[in-house]
Amino acid sequence: MTLAAVVRSPSLTWPRDSVAIVTMFPHTNTRKQGKTVTVRQRKAATIYDVATRAGVSHQTVSRYLAGFEGIRPSTRERVATALKELDYRPNLAARSLATNRAHRIAVLTGDLLAAGPSRTVQGVAEASRAAGYVVDIIGIDVDNSESLREVIDVIRGQDLAGVVALAVSDRIHDAIAELAIDAPLYLDSGPADLPGPVGQSFNAVGIQLALQHLIDLGHREIVHITGAMDYLAAKARVKGFEQLALERGLRVHPIIEGDWTPRSGYAAVASGQIDPIVTAIVAANDQIALGALRALDEAGVRCPADISVTGFDDIPEAEYYTPSLTTVRIDFQQQGTYIFNALMAQIRGDERPETGAFIKPQLVVRASAAPPR
Amino acid sequence: MTLAAVVRSPSLTWPRDSVAIVTMFPHTNTRKQGKTVTVRQRKAATIYDVATRAGVSHQTVSRYLAGFEGIRPSTRERVATALKELDYRPNLAARSLATNRAHRIAVLTGDLLAAGPSRTVQGVAEASRAAGYVVDIIGIDVDNSESLREVIDVIRGQDLAGVVALAVSDRIHDAIAELAIDAPLYLDSGPADLPGPVGQSFNAVGIQLALQHLIDLGHREIVHITGAMDYLAAKARVKGFEQLALERGLRVHPIIEGDWTPRSGYAAVASGQIDPIVTAIVAANDQIALGALRALDEAGVRCPADISVTGFDDIPEAEYYTPSLTTVRIDFQQQGTYIFNALMAQIRGDERPETGAFIKPQLVVRASAAPPR
DNA sequence: TGCGAAAATGTTTCCGCTCACATTCGCGGG
DNA sequence: CCCGCGAATGTGAGCGGAAACATTTTCGCA
Incomplete structure (x- = not known):
């Protein structure tokens, strides 16, 4: 498929901290006429394209992609070849539209700037990616509940597998509860009045x-x-x-x-x-x-x-x-994994999720604490 | 629509740092039989539902949503009411499938942990959200080009409006160039051998x-x-x-x-x-x-x-x-905005993007520098 | 009062994919 | 050698929305 060209802008007429440009997206560039040079990309291959090339039906391709076993080796190979030749990439939007199932997790967090949350986010992101999920990080303005509302509106439009809320303040907690996100939700650092020890x-x-x-x-x-x-x-x-x-x-x-x-x-x-x-x-x-x-x-x-x-x-x-x-x-890495697993358990609807060992905090003794005078 | 219930787990049988649970996602729960209690959510309203309720065609609803002017005030109001009553949320997957246009930006970054990148990400995220875009943050393992390849594969499957790469190392730069992302790309902190001053x-x-x-x-x-x-x-x-x-x-x-x-x-x-x-x-x-x-x-x-x-x-x-x-x-906030604008300019295909003033670094004089002895 | 054009609204088809169901193929047994 | 049945594969519909095109109103004006 597309081999996008990397173009270094020849002259920096406007200040930018260096930019490498790849313009291959089909902007459906609706300029009436225009000398706008739109690099038109070969449209991405669909399963139909692959199917045609492999001489099978689109459904067979779909099955192959889904890891279905019952495909004759010869067929299987033709599909695989076509797939590779066309450099096929599944269109996730179409997939999640069809399945009503998403592979995207939103992580809400008050401030990415704080060390803790940002590292936890990193951890969650990593665990998610390993499991084939994509993470949307959504920063929310803690002091502005209107913006929070907006954010949650956005979230609801996304096809989300689940939501993780980090660095949760009271306000956020309440807003989330009130606004009712329609997806499994993991709320980190819950209320202090936890049940249990x-x-x-x-x-x-x-x-x-x-x-x-x-x-x-x-x-x-x-x-x-x-x-x-x-x-x-x-x-x-x-x-x-x-x-x-x-x-x-x-x-x-x-x-x-x-x-x-x-x-x-x-x-x-x-x-x-x-x-x-x-x-x-x-x-x-x-x-x-x-x-x-x-x-x-x-x-x-x-x-x-x-x-x-x-x-x-x-x-x-x-x-x-x-x-x-x-x-x-x-x-934090481990904590991220933990959170991700907990969320996954939720998504799968496990009654009693087994999310692995809980992360144990660890004392690091250095020089700022010593016996009192 | 759905009023999801917030359920505090009554007892913490497994350690978690407090969890509030909302389970309303239709898991297409394919357990053969099972006593799995699947809370089935009222399906999210579509424009068709709204149209029916408002007594108009779905296209009219779509027009309303798109901000189309030529709608009779009476009709307009009926639609607006229905929209509200049904608590309609557009399905972004459907939308981007139909338009072949995305409202999602991926931000690639080597380490979220470093102060600079993580704050820039924050800035980009904020600017993006303000413009109605969602940001996927994708952490990449700088030392593992295989993982980078995977990541880019994932990206390509997403319907992305554009990609921003932050904290770019040589390796990442090369990988990105080689792997050819099919979307407008903003590569922050370009090669040192820039043209121009x-x-x-x-x-x-x-x-x-x-x-x-x-x-x-x-x-x-x-x-x-x-x-x-x-x-x-x-x-x-x-x-x-x-x-x-x-x-x-x-x-x-x-x-x-x-x-x-x-x-x-x-x-x-x-x-x-x-x-x-x-x-x-x-x-x-x-x-x-x-x-x-x-x-x-x-x-x-x-x-x-x-x-x-x-x-x-x-x-x-x-x-x-x-x-x-x-x-x-x-x-960084401003830098994020700047980057977002630059990317948008790309996306729109502007020749000479006007992205506002370039962020000027500013010297902050405190106590660690003084005249030499 | 009636005609035509513009305004408002409706209908259809498609985006790429999965699912449910239909059909064909291949092979063993009567 | 043909039937039947399971395995392999194909067909059609629909997910939710937007675009192109079709149709119905509405209204100005002769």
């Missing part, structure tokens, strides 16, 4: 890992700087923190509300709202920890000598913070 | 902004730590750096090859391959700068007193590094 949540487990480490180090006065509290994940972490703190009989220091950003971590410390008695800070993510570290440094408080700090996520940078950050590693 | 490239301009700043500060011995050199963007930055260094008559310090990661920045400095005469480092991105900062700190070299460091990207964390990082800000 909160320990099931990797958020809770992870934060507890950090807290326990601090306790083991000898800390008793520990405060938690949270993520944005309208995020389910932030709530789960708070809950995990408070539960273990209670269990261990720690003094209750009021949590300090952050919003996942380094700025909020900085503000939390710089604002002076932390009780001087505190010897350790558990941050809801690495960025917050970074901000806190910075504020501490500026205030002349040494970390970890005077105060310990832990993060969450283990982003690649964490190791290079000063001091190197003790944090909790989440295997 | 290299200054057109925001990569080059950006890095020069940093370099010039250092020169203005009085530095003469400046070294560049690069990104992964098989990335087009890394090459463009190197080229920008070298060009300006030459122009200003700076001594040529061999570039130090990095790979975008903090680790590589750390290694570049810690390995001792930097000439002691050097008083400033231009890093190809903020992560590298972070690694360098860390290595400097460990070596007891003070920044910026002893040596200055600049970054590139201005990720949110950069401000909170120690010292606060002087860097170059890229407006």
